[in-house]
Amino acid sequence: MPGPDFAVGSVDFNTIVPDAEPREEDGGLFYSVYQVKRGDTISGIAEAFGVTVDTLFSINEIQAARSIRPEQLLKIPNMSGILYQAKAGDNIDSIAEEYGISPDRLIEANSLLKNDIEVGKKLFLPDAKLPSVVLREIAGDLFRWPVRGYITSWFSWRRDPFTGRNSFHNGIDIGVPSGTPVAAAMEGSVGETGYSPIMGNYVMLRHPGGWQTLYAHLSSILVKKGQYVARGNRVGLSGNTGYSTGPHLHFTVYKNGKLVNPINVLQ
Incomplete structure (x- = not known):
């Protein structure tokens, strides 16, 4: 996986917690508890124990790889x-098919006696992987920079350059010359394009996992609504249209309709 926190590190097996003996369960599934030491990486720990990084992220409900201490x-x-x-409507076969795993292994690992599964029950899915967008989000590898430049305005409260009043700036402004190619920060589909007096020419992209990105003040729009774009594809050219004090790209990120600081999710 990309990113420095995924470099393989050494694991000291003396830091396996001594009083946390593996707990055997039906189906051969059991757990150990490992105490992280300085210099450990998620990928190094996963490799040492012969499991995937997906496994450690999921079992330990890790939201960010860099949060390990x-x-x-x-x-x-x-x-x-x-x-x-x-969830409602789940059964052994439907779960196995969705995640591409063996129904027999699912039954064995969870000691299931019948096909009906109680809503809310937590199951261990042998060999299953996290969706790629979830894995990239945890790894801090979700979005690429749409352009490379210097940040002229941050995601924060600021004095509005036109009114002089304090207002919240809902994205980051990246200073670049007009005509600079603007790249899709993540794969997805074009949800909307258009012009507004404030944003000028803009493109809104919809991404997997409930993410959306907005690219504003463009001099030119290069995509159409409904079009699929790969990560890195050009969606427009930067400009100075709309409510703007100079050539730049305004970039906003949303997660399930809520604003997210772009700096926290960009590589």
């Missing part, structure tokens, strides 16, 4: 897989 305790199963919370 020395002395933190990690629960580690003896096989790769992820946790799944059953």
